[in-house]
Amino acid sequence: MEEQLQGEANDLLPLERQLHEATRRNDIRRMKELIGRRVNIRARNHVGRVALHWAAGAGHEQAVRLLLEHEAAVDDEDAFGMNALLLSAWFGHLRILQILVNSGAKIHCENKLGRTAFHRAAEHGQLDALDFLVGSGCDHSVKDKVL
Incomplete structure (x- = not known):
């Protein structure tokens, strides 16, 4: 984790890095404080991640809502x-x-390997996510680019 944060230090301003860290920790109070200071919520780290990536990947509902708002x-x-x-x-x-x-x-949507949300959920056994995606119209017949 420390190496990851050091890599981010090269691409993010200090307050932007703090927003990413607060999002990963689901520290809503700190996120609100930083957003109130007009920190760029679309700031990208060294691999192009934004705060919303951290919130969504970790399942932090309040953080996702706050960022979208x-x-x-x-x-x-x-x-x-x-x-x-x-x-x-x-x-x-x-x-x-x-x-x-x-x-x-x-x-x-799909990532660079052609994997869709359906592929990602199926690959990791996320049955509720699969049901939701299919019910939302996700095309489950799409093939990815991996052999």
């Missing part, structure tokens, strides 16, 4: 083509998937 871009991708929807599907955060879809996230 302050105009976080719901479909921002990192350097690997991962967005908040793909991360939440991967880790089976059903409530986060619902929030993201209701906020306009593209259900038919």
